[in-house]
Amino acid sequence: MGQIKVGVVGGTGYAGVEIIRLLLGHPHAQLTALTSRADAGRRVDEVFPNLRGYLDLTFVAPDAARLHDCDVVFFATPNGTAMHDAPRLLDAGVRVIDLAADFRLQDVAEWSRWYGMAHACPERVPEAVYGLPEINREAIRSARLVANPGCYPTAIILGFLPLLRSGAVEPGRLIADAKSGASGAGRKAAITTLLTEAADNFHAYGVSGHRHLPEIREVLGARLGAPVDLVFVPHLLPMIRGIHATLYAGLRDARIDLQDLYETAYRDEPFVDVMPPGSHPETRSVRGGNLCRIAVSQAPGSDTAVVLSVIDNLVKGAAGQAVQNMNLMFGLREATGLESVSPLP
C-alpha cells in the first residue's frame, strides 16, 4: 500500500512528540503536517534535538490547510480542542484520532458536567468509536473518528475486564488505586509537576472525583450491559513515565482460577501480557512500549482478587494506542511500528 499521510495537531506536547517518535519507525506512515501555535515556523529537530537526522519538517500553525491533505489526523491537544476542528476534517474525508477526551463519553451531558464546557459537536459523538482495541477491534477497523482512551482508563479497564466479563465479581464494588508519572500531566508549566514539588514526594489527587471515573464507568458498563461502579483514586508518582494500577474486586466464588481466566481472556492480544503467578509488573518493563502487563493474585483464603496493571501512559496510554488504532483503521497489521522492547534499567 502507499504511505499514509499523517497530521499531528499538538506535535510539541508529550503525547504528540511520542506519536512522531513512533511513526518515524513506521514503514507505512509519512509525517506530513505537525502543528504547534507557539513553535510554528521552527524546525521539529530544533525543538526536539533527539529527532535530529530523522526528519526534515517544520511545525505549522494548526489551521494550516495542509491538514486537509492528510489521510489521518491525530489530535494530541487539550480537552475541548478537537471537537471544534474535527468535523471539518471528517467532512473532507480525513480520518481523526483524538487523544483527548472530546469523543470518549457517549453521554454528552455527563461529559459537559465533568469537563466544564458545552460540547461543540454533540451530533458527531455517536459516530465516535472508543479506541481500546481489546474491546472494540472490529468497530475501530471501519471507524472514521476514534476516541483514544485516557491513560488511567486503559490500565484500569484492561485490568478489570476479565473479572467483569466472566461474572466473577460484583460490578458495583470495585476499587482502583492508581499511580502515574508526571508526564501524564503534559508538558505545559504547572506547579505540581515542578521538580521541586514532584520529586521526593508522593500524594493522591482527585479523590472526590477524577474525570476518568465516568469514562471507566461508561465503557465497562456498556461492555457488561449493567452499571459498573468503582472507587478510583489517582496518585502522582515522582517518576516521568508509567502508570501502575492496583485493582481490588470482591469475588463471588473464591475458588475461581484467576490465572487461567486472565490467560484465556488475553491469549490472542498482541499488547496485553499476563505474567506468571506471583509476578509484580514494573512500570519500567513497559517504558516506551505499547504493552499492558498484568498480574493477578488472590491471597490464600481471601475472596478478594488483586490485579496489578502497568502501562506507559504516553504509549499504551496515549500515542502507542493511537498508532495501534491507526493500523486497524488502515488495514495494517496491528503491531506495525509498535514492536520495540523496553530498555532496562
Ligand SMILES: NC(=O)C1=CN([C@@H]2O[C@H](COP(=O)(O)OP(=O)(O)OC[C@H]3O[C@@H](n4cnc5c(N)ncnc54)[C@H](OP(=O)(O)O)[C@@H]3O)[C@@H](O)[C@H]2O)C=CC1
Ligand atoms: N500525557 C499523557 O500521558 C496523556 C495525555 N492524553 C491526552 O492527550 C492530549 C495531549 O496531552 P499532552 O501531550 O500531555 O499535552 P501537552 O500539554 O504536553 O501538549 C499539548 C499540545 O497541544 C497544543 N495545543 C494546545 N492548545 C491547542 C489548541 N487550542 N489548538 C491546537 N493545539 C493546541 C500545544 O502546542 P501549542 O500550544 O504550541 O499549539 C501542544 O503541542 C491531552 O488531551 C491529554 O489529556 C491522553 C493520555 C495520556
Ligand SMILES: CC(=O)N[C@@H](CCC(=O)OP(=O)(O)O)C(=O)O
Ligand atoms: C499525572 C496526571 O496529571 N495525569 C493526568 C492524566 C491525563 C490524561 O491522560 O487524561 P485525559 O486525556 O483524559 O485528559 C490527570 O490526572 O489529569
